[in-house]
Amino acid sequence: MVTVVDHPLVQHKLTIMRKKETSTAGFRRLLREISLLLCYEVTRGLEITYERIETPLEPMDAPMLEGKKLVFASVLRAGNGLLEGMLDLVPAARVAHIGLYRDHETLQPVHYFFKAPSDLGNRLVIVVDPMLATANSAVAAIDKLKEEGATNIRFLCLLAAPEGVERFTQAHPDVPVFTASIDDRLNEKGYILPGLGDAGDRMYGTK
Incomplete structure (x- = not known):
């Protein structure tokens, strides 16, 4: 299932990010802002439980997230741009890092790092990577997470x-x-068109 988040604020910010004249600082700021909006959508439908609390006026049964903390799994390095904004929204989330880079000749993913919280099988894992281009890296990241029990x-x-x-x-x-x-x-070359260029390079000012 694929969900396209077509909220006007998301689309407006994405358009500015696409512009080649948008600065590194501007791109980074917009990516952080848009990640908050995308996080809102990807976490829709989380399980809720109810807790008895006291408001200043009276007791009530109030909704709270149920279960273990979420895991945000960032596909390095560009995934960190989405990760930072999402952690602003869900600061208690655990974080996994998956080190992959794309061989520019074969377009195949190369693993170089993996670190994740324990008991992935009991947690919702949200994998973040700005681009789903050939999908080779994304598939490899999911393969690894499933191997680790997610x-x-x-x-x-x-x-x-x-x-x-x-x-x-x-x-x-x-x-x-x-x-x-x-x-x-x-x-x-495996780049998305019209796209916005290389997200990592634009975020970190590298070429």
Whole structure:
């Protein structure tokens, strides 16, 4: 299942991020802001329990999140841009880091780091990576999390390509995808078009 978050604020901020003249500082700020809005959508439907509390006026049964803390799994390095804003919204979440980079010749993912909280099988894991392009890295990240015991996983990205969505949903049909846009296509180098360039480079000012 793929959910496109078409909220006007999300789309407005995404348009500014796409502009090539947007500065590194501006891009980073917008990514943090848009991640708050996307986090709101990807956490919709979390399980709720009720707790007896005292307001200043009277007691009530008030809703609270149920179960163990969420895990936000950031696909390094660009995933950290989404991660920071999401932690503003859910500061108690646990964090996993998945080190992957794309070989520019083969476009295949290369693992170099993995660190995650224990008992992933008892937690909702939300994987964050700005781009779902070829989906090779995203599929590899989900493969690793499942190997480590995760069973309840959602994937959040800023942009997706149709090719990436197809590959991802074939590989992991049980993992819902949330994105702000499904763009037109991939180019011959595996970049999303029209896209916004390399999210990591634009966020950190590297080339």
